[in-house]
Amino acid sequence: MTLLRVRSIADWPLLSAGFRPFFLLGACYAGLGILVWMPAFHGRLALASGFAPRDWHIHEMLFGFISAVVTGFLFTAIPNWTGRLPIRGLPLLGLVVLWIAGRICLTFSAYTGWLTAMLVDVSFLTLVAVAATREIVAGRNWRNLPVVGIVAFLLVGNIAFHVEAHLAGAADVSIRIGVAVVVLLISLIGGRIIPSFTRNWLVRENPGRLPMPFARFDMIVIAISAAALLLWIARPFGALTGVALALVGLLHIMRLARWAGDRASREGLLLILHIGYAFVPLGFLLNAAAAAGWVAPSAGLHAWMAGAAGVMTLAVMSRATLGHTGQALHASRTTLMIYAAVIVAALARIGAVIEPAYSPPLLHVAALAWVAAFIGFAASFGPLLIGYRKPRRSDAAMALSR
Numbered sequence: 101m102t103l104l105r106v107r108s109i110a111d112w113p114l115l116s117a118g119f120r121p122f123f124l125l126g127a128c129y130a131g132l133g134i135l136v137w138m139p140a141f142h143g144r145l146a147l148a149s150g151f152a153p154r155d156w157h158i159h160e161m162l163f164g165f166i167s168a169v170v171t172g173f174l175f176t177a178i179p180n181w182t183g184r185l186p187i188r189g190l191p192l193l194g195l196v197v198l199w200i201a202g203r204i205c206l207t208f209s210a211y212t213g214w215l216t217a218m219l220v221d222v223s224f225l226t227l228v229a230v231a232a233t234r235e236i237v238a239g240r241n242w243r244n245l246p247v248v249g250i251v252a253f254l255l256v257g258n259i260a261f262h263v264e265a266h267l268a269g270a271a272d273v274s275i276r277i278g279v280a281v282v283v284l285l286i287s288l289i290g291g292r293i294i295p296s297f298t299r300n301w302l303v304r305e306n307p308g309r310l311p312m313p314f315a316r317f318d319m320i321v322i323a324i325s326a327a328a329l330l331l332w333i334a335r336p337f338g339a340l341t342g343v344a345l346a347l348v349g350l351l352h353i354m355r356l357a358r359w360a361g362d363r364a365s366r367e368g369l370l371l372i373l374h375i376g377y378a379f380v381p382l383g384f385l386l387n388a389a390a391a392a393g394w395v396a397p398s399a400g401l402h403a404w405m406a407g408a409a410g411v412m413t414l415a416v417m418s419r420a421t422l423g424h425t426g427q428a429l430h431a432s433r434t435t436l437m438i439y440a441a442v443i444v445a446a447l448a449r450i451g452a453v454i455e456p457a458y459s460p461p462l463l464h465v466a467a468l469a470w471v472a473a474f475i476g477f478a479a480s481f482g483p484l485l486i487g488y489r490k491p492r493r494s495d496a497a498m499a500l501s502r
Contacts, residue, residue: 114486118175119424121196123417124478126168129203130410131474133160133247138467148299150209150217155261161405162278163221163258164203169413171195171228171252176420178232183237187231195231198224206367218262225255232416247288254281273333278344279404280329286380286408287325287352291318293416294357294373301370302363311359321351325384333368334388349384356381366430369422372415372439379407381448386450399453407446409472414442414477438476443471 114120137157139145148154179186187195202221209217232248260274295311302310328344335341361374387400418435422428432440445466452462 103193105264112189115192115196116304117186118188118192119172119417119420120485122172122175122199123421125196125199126165126172126413127417127474127478127481129163129168129472130142130161130413131478133157133165134467134470134482138464139301141463148208150214151265152270152297154156156206157264158271158275159258159261160203161264162275162282163261164206164412166197166282166409166487167225167228167258168199169253169417170254171199173289173416173420174228174251174468176424178235178239178241181241181244182233182235184239187235187291191231195227196250197222197228203340205476212260212326214266216265218259220267220295221262222255225251225258225340229255247285250281250285250288254278254285257281275401276333276336279401280333281384282409283329283380283404284322284326286377286412290373290377290380290412290502291322291355294361297373298359298361298370301367302360305366306363308310309360309363311361312331317358318355321348321355324348324351328384332391336387336391336397337391341390342388345384345388345391349381349388352377352381352384368436369415369419369429371487372411372431375443376408376411376415379411382450383408388434396421396453399450402446402449402453406466406470408450410442410446410473411439414438414473417477418481421484425487429485434476438480439471439474441476445473449471 106463112190114124136145136147137153140147140153140157147153147156151159175187175192178184198220200226202217205212205220207215212220221346229248229252232251233245236242236248236480257274257278260277264274265271292314298311299313302308317331325348328341328348331341331344356374356377359374361371364370364374383400383403385398386395387405389395390397390400418438419429422430448462448466448469452459452466455462
């Protein structure tokens with residue numbers, strides 16, 4: 101009877117692959133989290149978290165929402181990298197329950213205590229990193245270990261966030277650690293999938309100039325980016341930091357220009373990837389301006405988080421969901437509306453920092469557009485994630501397995 105019960109759980113579509121529960125939960129949490137954050141931001145809602153309201157918001161976007169999406173992508177791509185069976189059924193359910201427990205403990209950490217909240221919360225990324233490392237090592241897929249390494253750094257940033265917020269009363273350095281890890285993750289994965297997806301579509305639909313594949317230039321840019329981000333983490337202000345960030349921003353613009361995004365504008369699933377990545381250099385340039393004292397630091401942070409992370413997660417989640425559920429890789433009108441909403445959210449949030457006089461209305465526009473984008477994704481793609489479709493190898497997994 102136990103064997104039959106385990107088999108029935110493993111066959112439940114929602115637990116048949118990592119992307120299904122974590123994409124759905126991540127999208128719902130991204131939208132609902134902002135619905136909670138806005139009244140808390142305006143002082144109309146008191147959170148029961150031991151974190152300051154701002155720190156709760158930042159932590160849950162960084163280590164709640166982003167971690168869920170990264171886990172969904174990673175656990176779906178790894179079987180294609182290694183040829184091993186995916187993590188599914190009861191083990192996947194255990195990770196889902198642990199992720200939910202972390203969100204509950206963080207939100208009510210005034211009652212659970214900061215240490216309990218931290219232990220439950222960091223246990224999730226710990227198990228994700230361990231499971232991913234085990235699968236990659238067992239499959240001898242050494243070239244993708246750097247992706248797991250970045251997840252490990254995300255775990256380090258999460259631990260640092262808890263400790264710093266508890267000891268200092270507010271997080272600071274650990275926020276920059278977490279954001280830097282997300283930027284590097286987007287730079288690495290985006291640099292592989294964007295030119296690969298674009299090339300595949302152009303060869304079939306619009307022959308001519310093709311994007312440059314991931315090569316030594318990309319590795320150099322990522323390495324330089326890591327060095328500049330380390331400097332930014334340690335010393336966010338000053339001429340040296342500003343110059344370093346500005347130079348890296350220009351390198352990412354050059355990198356993006358090599359991917360022939362202008363030739364793939366007819367397909368929304370491709371165009372959104374190029375637009376999302378454009379927020380990476382924008383974030384570097386805005387943080388360079390902040391280092392010089394020209395704009396507030398949150399402009400660059402939101403370019404990276406609301407812009408690069410927000411747009412890229414929706415782009416990857418929608419494409420992977422369509423591919424793994426046997427649907428045509430084409431953006432529907434609803435999907436295009438979701439993409440438009442998240443772009444509006446990112447631009448409005450950056451604009452609220454750059455133009456303080458218009459900050460209140462722009463903040464509300466950003467919040468409403470963000471909620472519309474992510475709740476819209478959950479409503480539109482939720483039936484595919486919950487229902488059963490024969491999974492197939494996704495473009496993302498194939499690109500990363502090359």
